Amino acid sequence: MGAPLTARLVYIASIESIEFVAASCAKVPAGTGILLGEYGRINPLAIAGDIRKSFTGPMFIEIISKNKNRDLVDSTVVSSSACGFDGAVFASGLFNAGAGIAKPVYDLDPAQMLKLALALKGNGKIPASFIIAIRSVTGEGPVARRARFYLDEGADYIALETDASTPFERQTLLIEPVA
Amino acid sequence: MIVTHKKDPGIVKKYASDARKIIIVGCSECAAVCRTGGSEQVKEMAELFSDREVLATISIESPCDKRISARDFRRIAEELSGADALIALTCGTGAQAIAEVTGKRVVAALDTDFAGMVERLGRFYERCSHCGECILNETAMLCPVTLCPKGVRNGPCEGIKGTRCEVYEDRDCVWHTIYRRLEDRGELDRFTAYHEPVDWSKCHSPREVIWERP
Known part of the structure; x- marks a missing residue:
């Protein structure tokens, strides 16, 4: 398990310019991290080096399975660690994001992404300190069971929107969309 | 059951534009249940091609089964030999089977959607992705x-x-x-x-x- 770095992440879901991300990071309070999403035209991996020059807080990437097969998920996890991200938040990804007419891929679900990332840790492809979180939502029944499953299987955190409540307080990252 | 829907008639006619003598082929199983390739739809297609010479219309029990298609086409062997094209009101598998069995040019008149569960006529639901x-x-x-x-x-x-x-x-x-x-x-x-x-x-x-x- 990676060391806990922060409980809050400012979330930039869609990156369309490096300048916007840099300006947003400059406003992030001390002790809060950033979470860079994959919904924009610019991939977080492409700007990680630039952001790292000025932002010293915890830096996470949101890796969505939408539009990726397992080979690309594998590559993205290893690349994110190599590019300086402290951890990743896995999610299936918004189905309707984009034009919506491309063939949906969804080769892996978040549980399978978790297993893949843990295997990468196990064989030394990413460091043991690389933090693994899984997107979830507040809820009982199936939602709570699945969240428990993620943590039992080896996820460091469940990642929730900031207005959510959670029974897993010490293992929850709160995500706050950038203003 | 294989669920299908009809292609635009204009598209079907476009792909059969230079065929003067045609045969309309229906499916009396899946496409008949979907009302895309049953006897009524075969009749409609024959009317659509009333500006051509329709040599025959035929409804095959399972056009996707080459054994059954071959057997049924033998009954219209003479018309088949003179046909420029066959209009297939079948699923994609059926249309390809017909092409392989007859060696003739086939125009697909339907689009194939999914293998569906039938609740009742007009209500078809996909339940299996064949993974x-x-x-x-x-x-x-x-x-x-x-x-x-x-x-x-x-x-x-x-x-x-x-x-x-x-x-x-x-x-x-x-x-x-x-x-x-x-x-x-x-x-x-x-x-x-x-x-x-x-x-x-x-x-x-x-x-x-x-x-x-x-």
Whole structure:
């Protein structure tokens, strides 16, 4: 398990310019991290080096399975660690994001992404300190069971929107969309 | 059952534009149930081609079965020999089987949608994606690969909204329904049974099943 770095992440879901991300990071309070999403035209991996020059807080990437097969998920996890991200938040990804007419891929679900990332840790492809979180939502029944499953299987955190409540307080990252 | 829908008549006529003598071929099984390739639709297609010479119309029991197609085409061998094109009111497999059996030019008049469960006429539902790795015995007889738009095999995903699906907000998330069914059966321990990613190497197209002789 990676060391806990922060409980809050400012979330930039869609990156369309490096300048916007840099300006947003400059406003992030001390002790809060950033979470860079994959919904924009610019991939977080492409700007990680630039952001790292000025932002010293915890830096996470949101890796969505939408539009990726397992080979690309594998590559993205290893690349994110190599590019300086402290951890990743896995999610299936918004189905309707984009034009919506491309063939949906969804080769892996978040549980399978978790297993893949843990295997990468196990064989030394990413460091043991690389933090693994899984997107979830507040809820009982199936939602709570699945969240428990993620943590039992080896996820460091469940990642929730900031207005959510959670029974897993010490293992929850709160995500706050950038203003 | 294979669910189909009709192509635009203008498109069908375009692909048969230089055929003067044609045969209309219907399917008296799946396409008949879908009302896309039954006797009524064969008649409609013949009317659409009233500006050509329609040599014959034929409804084949299972045009996708080459043995049955070959048998039925033998009955119209003379007309077949003179035909410029066959208009196939069948699924894609049926149209290709007809082309292989007859050696004639075939124009597909239908688009093929999915293998469907029939509730009643006009209500067809996709329930299986033919992934080759069925997990129905662990998921209370509900296929999440098909019933979840993301095909999530270990759900629900983070998109669930209360009990509803992120994509189809008027429907319950299939993983919510699976949970409820398992709960009712006292089998909730199955809910978090981990399902490995599908091994798609077994599903590369075109798939074949060939029995070995004993």
